[in-house]
Amino acid sequence: MTVRALFPGTFDPIHYGHIDIANRATRLFDEVVVAVYDRPLKSLLFNPEERIELVQFAFRDQPKITVVGYSGLTVKFCRTIGAHVLVRGLRVFSDFEYEFRMALANHRLAPEIESISLITDEEHTFLSSTTVREIAALDGDVSSMVPPHVDKALKRRFHELGEGQQIVPATSIRD
Numbered sequence: 001m002t003v004r005a006l007f008p009g010t011f012d013p014i015h016y017g018h019i020d021i022a023n024r025a026t027r028l029f030d031e032v033v034v035a036v037y038d039r040p041l042k043s044l045l046f047n048p049e050e051r052i053e054l055v056q057f058a059f060r061d062q063p064k065i066t067v068v069g070y071s072g073l074t075v076k077f078c079r080t081i082g083a084h085v086l087v088r089g090l091r092v093f094s095d096f097e098y099e100f101r102m103a104l105a106n107h108r109l110a111p112e113i114e115s116i117s118l119i120t121d122e123e124h125t126f127l128s129s130t131t132v133r134e135i136a137a138l139d140g141d142v143s144s145m146v147p148p149h150v151d152k153a154l155k156r157r158f159h160e161l162g163e164g165q166q167i168v169p170a171t172s173i174r175d
Contacts, residue, residue: 005029005085005116008074010040013154014055015132015146017124021089024118026064033081034059038071045133045157057149075110086115091125 007022011034025032036055038048046054052069059065070077078086086106088099096117103115120127127145136142136154143151 002030003085004031004033004081004083005087006033006035006074006078006081006083007087008035008037008070008077010037010042010044010129011051011055012044012046012129013051013132013146013150014058015124015127015129015150016144017089017091017120017127019058019147020121020124021087021118022059022065023062025087026062028116029085029087030064032065032087033083034065034067035070035074035077036067037074038069046153050153054150054153058147073109075106075113078110078113084113086113088115088117089120090117091120091127 005025005028007025009018011018022032022034034055036048036052044051048069052067056067059067068081074086078084086103088102090096090099099115099117103117106113106115132142132145132154135145136151137158139158142154146154
């Protein structure tokens with residue numbers, strides 16, 4: 001039996017912490033579907049198509065990873081694609097409470113889908129998309145946090161927004 005896992009997120013933008021979790025998930029599962037959520041309850045820097053493109057490029061050389069966009073309830077999407085596992089990353093202790101509640105809610109909605117949380121590599125514990133966006137918005141160096149193509153996309157986006165434009169902070173504690 002092939003075990004397909006879903007790694008959902010907004011990936012606004014994708015960073016090395018996300019990439020680490022997805023790549024490590026490929027060691028546990030036959031296929032990992034990285035699913036880019038289109039309508040989170042937070043402000044986004046990149047539209048869904050741009051985020052999907054950035055994520056696809058990040059995994060272009062990883063044959064066990066497929067990148068797709070999705071909307072709606074995550075567990076419904078799992079069922080649609082035949083995923084049996086939801087993969088999430090844990091960075092800090094506060095992530096655990098959020099992920100624990102989400103895993104319980106998802107189990108209530110879809111008891112046949114298991115949730116698994118992978119603890120991020122120590123070097124990525126500080127990383128979040130919000131942190132990356134805030135540093136990039138202030139013209140800080142994020143090259144150690146994101147792949148080169150994402151760094152270029154961030155610079156281009158903030159150049160398009162122009163100086164003096166305020167980035168709206170995310171309303172979520174998780175990215």
